[in-house]
Amino acid sequence: MTAGPIDRDAPVFVAGHGGLVGSAIMRCLERSGFSNVQTASRSQLDLRDQSEVSHWFKANRPRYVFLVAGTVGGILANSTRPAEFIYDNLMIHGTVVHAAHEFGTDKLLYLGSSCIYPRHATQPIGEDQLLTGPLEPTNEWYAVAKIAGIKLCQAYRRQYGHDFISAMPTNLYGPNDNFDLDSSHVLPALIRKFHEARTAGRREVEIWGTGSAMREFLHVDDLADACLFLMDHYSDDSHINVGSGVDQSIRQLAELIGEIVHPDAQLVFDTTKPDGTPRKVLDVSRLTALGWTPSIPLRDGIVSTYQWFLEHQDSSMRGVTTSL
Secondary structure (H helix, E strand, O other): OOOOOOOOOOOEEEEOOOOHHHHHHHHHHHHOOOOOEEOOOOOOOOOOOHHHHHHHHHHHOOOEEEEOOOEEOOHHHHHHOHHHHHHHHHHHHHHHHHHHHHOOOOEEEEEOOHHHOOOOOOOOEOHHHOOOOOOOHHHHHHHHHHHHHHHHHHHHHHHHOOEEEEEEEOEEEOOOOOOOOOOOOHHHHHHHHHHHHHHHOOOEEEEEOOOOOEEEEEEHHHHHHHHHHHHHHOOOOOOEEEOOOOEEEHHHHHHHHHHHHOOOOEEEEEOOOOOOOOEEOEOOHHHHHHOOOOOOOHHHHHHHHHHHHHHOHHHHOOOOEEOO
16 A cells, blocks of 8 residues: 555544543644544543444544544553453454444554563564563553554454554653553653642652663654654554654653752652563654654653643543543
């Protein structure tokens, strides 16, 4: 299949428009002049229900689909709610991909997660590392569902010839993130911890683990830009990595957030808590070769994300996020 720019006037469905990624996709599509963007709230459409999803696709006939919906959370949420994470995500992927097949969607982009790769994958992680070793135990249920999503798109592509593609982003952050300490990812959780310590006049801020784990971060608006770029320029059976290709330790990340949010803070590491995967940085050479690179520096992104947090504290203190 040959990739080409998608029609800006055609109906485009953003599945999961209310979440971190979905809201960024919405902003990106608006900036890019899309005139017919379709959404459905959780009360309007349960993406886990095939009959509902098929009925919605039959009525609305989207030509393009951004499948960015899912149940997401950090280490604690993944390890304590495995049934929710695997069931919700398997069902959401299955219903939307099948309905896109049933009702003639021209192109679908499925968004996975870098947790699909083995815990001890060779670094930086290339796309060919998929299914080469055991997964990180703290999020294997979510990872298995995400791997199934990749294979689902490949299967429908091979059997029916559909232009269904998959992208695997690194760790994301930005406006509309989840800052709930029981279910959020590390960067928003650290922003909240430093903020609450500053507000309470405390200097000590507890960090889970040893601080030695290495992570890569990408602003969600950069991801949204990459997703549209891939819809315009990519058509391949293989999934493709999306990230910055640059990582730092959790200690370095905490120190940077501390400088921005609470400069007087002192870090205290709780080494009884898990670090998760020792290192995770993506090989983004395939995406770079296509002509896309991120544009938002980490410090600038954290500053703007903290400003968003200050303006939306009530809505951002939520639990496990299901972006339906």
